[in-house]
Amino acid sequence: MKNAPPFFPLNSSIDDNGHLRIGGLDAVALTKEFGTPLYVFDEDDIRERCREFKREFTGRYAATHIVFAGKACLTRAIAKIVASEGLGLDVVSGGELEIARSAGFPTDAIYFHGNNKSDAELEMALEYRVGRIVVDNSFELGRLETMAARRGVRADIMFRIKPGIDPHTHAKITTGNIDSKFGFGLDDASAAAAQAMKSKNLRLIGFHYHIGSQIFEIQPFLDAMKTTLEFMARMKRELGFITEELDTGGGYAIQYLSGVVPPTIGEYAEAIVNAFRDECRRLGLAMPKLSVEPGRATVARSAVALYSIGAIKDIPGIRRYACVDGGMADNIRPALYCSQYEPYLANRMSDFAGQTYTIAGRFCESGDILATDIKLPEVKRGDILVMPVCGAYCIPMSSNYNAFYRPAMVMIKDGKARLIRRRETVEDLTRTDLG
Numbered sequence: 001m002k003n004a005p006p007f008f009p010l011n012s013s014i015d016d017n018g019h020l021r022i023g024g025l026d027a028v029a030l031t032k033e034f035g036t037p038l039y040v041f042d043e044d045d046i047r048e049r050c051r052e053f054k055r056e057f058t059g060r061y062a063a064t065h066i067v068f069a070g071k072a073c074l075t076r077a078i079a080k081i082v083a084s085e086g087l088g089l090d091v092v093s094g095g096e097l098e099i100a101r102s103a104g105f106p107t108d109a110i111y112f113h114g115n116n117k118s119d120a121e122l123e124m125a126l127e128y129r130v131g132r133i134v135v136d137n138s139f140e141l142g143r144l145e146t147m148a149a150r151r152g153v154r155a156d157i158m159f160r161i162k163p164g165i166d167p168h169t170h171a172k173i174t175t176g177n178i179d180s181k182f183g184f185g186l187d188d189a190s191a192a193a194a195q196a197m198k199s200k201n202l203r204l205i206g207f208h209y210h211i212g213s214q215i216f217e218i219q220p221f222l223d224a225m226k227t228t229l230e231f232m233a234r235m236k237r238e239l240g241f242i243t244e245e246l247d248t249g250g251g252y253a254i255q256y257l258s259g260v261v262p263p264t265i266g267e268y269a270e271a272i273v274n275a276f277r278d279e280c281r282r283l284g285l286a287m288p289k290l291s292v293e294p295g296r297a298t299v300a301r302s303a304v305a306l307y308s309i310g311a312i313k314d315i316p317g318i319r320r321y322a323c324v325d326g327g328m329a330d331n332i333r334p335a336l337y338c339s340q341y342e343p344y345l346a347n348r349m350s351d352f353a354g355q356t357y358t359i360a361g362r363f364c365e366s367g368d369i370l371a372t373d374i375k376l377p378e379v380k381r382g383d384i385l386v387m388p389v390c391g392a393y394c395i396p397m398s399s400n401y402n403a404f405y406r407p408a409m410v411m412i413k414d415g416k417a418r419l420i421r422r423r424e425t426v427e428d429l430t431r432t433d434l435g
């Protein structure tokens with residue numbers, strides 16, 4: 001047995017036949033049992049990430065609440081794991097809320113986000129008494145107030161604000177800038193806070209920001225924190241409003257490629273909590289409760305995607321393509337963000353990777369490329385390609401493009417594989433098609 005590369009799931013290894021093993025199970029055998037494309041998750045990896053966030057943040061500031069951003073990958077099995085680790089949950093739709101509820105996730109630990117929540121979703125949030133409704137704009141504030149008054153309830157709310165910080169990540173996953181569809185500008189948030197403080201049916205708990213995703217630099221987190229704490233000091237000065245909770249969003253980067261290593265969770269936590277403490281002291285603010293909302297960093301590394309190699313196409317002097325039986329419909333990230341992955345052959349992990357291939361998906365788009373000019377051993381039809389770090393934002397962003405069946409998901413725990421989401425079938429595709 002040898003170790004798998006560091007960005008494979010926690011319990012991964014390479015056996016004497018050169019096969020990838022996850023939680024002791026042969027990944028190639030799993031593809032025979034469940035077919036391909038197949039997403040294989042390691043439950044221990046998810047649990048360890050939840051514990052790492054708790055350890056690193058609450059160890060430095062006890063009043064920190066770790067909230068899993070469900071958009072990264074929410075199934076009932078994952079919701080149950082996260083709940084049992086004592087994390088909260090960020091949802092952005094009625095659908096995510098229903099999945100969480102049906103998994104028994106405590107609704108008072110749920111934060112309901114979204115920049116354009118429907119009336120039905122706001123009603124659901126009130127009905128299920130979610131812990132926090134994170135109000136994005138003044139339209140939502142007015143509607144929510146009316147709805148809460150009609151029901152005669154008092155809902156705990158936060159405001160999403162834009163601190164105007166550039167996190168130096170991909171433009172499509174940058175969210176805390178002023179020209180963003182998400183959140184209130186600071187002056188608008190101030191006016192909204194004054195309005196909320198008068199409300200009998202809404203209780204303003206504090207503020208939230210989320211500046212973007214896959215953020216390698218620590219400084220933008222600190223800049224956003226400083227701007228927001230200064231805003232909180234202004235709210236105290238101008239309105240007498242004392243913030244009970246500051247929700248700092250997610251955005252922690254993870255490793256996708258050899259040699260491209262982000263800070264550890266501990267390093268992020270150290271810098272963020274220190275800045276929080278120092279700035280609160282400087283501004284004369286009592287330290288509020290702190291929330292962090294990691295999505296990607298909680299689940300990305302826990303899963304690999306397994307594909308079968310089919311056609312191999314050599315265009316002499318130009319490029320060699322190896323085509324797999326999935327692609328952009330189950331992982332849109334390379335097409336959408338030019339995200340890079342480092343695939344291997346799950347059945348020949350120990351072979352020398354001396355050949356250059358471009359991994360093409362099977363969808364009817366030239367842009368359906370999962371990885372460009374990467375190194376693999378000489379590939380043959382039937383080999384199993386493994387893409388590590390596929391636990392976040394792959395399946396949740398998947399589609400039925402070209403009438404593709406979304407892949408199966410398997411969870412490994414204690415040496416056993418459990419199907420947590422079956423592969424779709426033609427019945428799934430035609431269920432909503434009324435002819």
Ligand SMILES: Cc1ncc(COP(=O)(O)O)c(C=O)c1O
Nearest residue numbers: 069210213250251293294295296
């Ligand atoms: C409000 C909010 N919180 C948390 C997250 C999770 O982000 P990440 O997966 O980068 O940790 C997101 C998504 O970007 C988000 O919009």
Ligand SMILES: N[C@@H](CCCC[NH3+])C(=O)O
Nearest residue numbers: 071173213214333392393
């Ligand atoms: N979907 C993005 C992250 C955006 C998170 C949601 N705001 C990704 O795959 O990197």
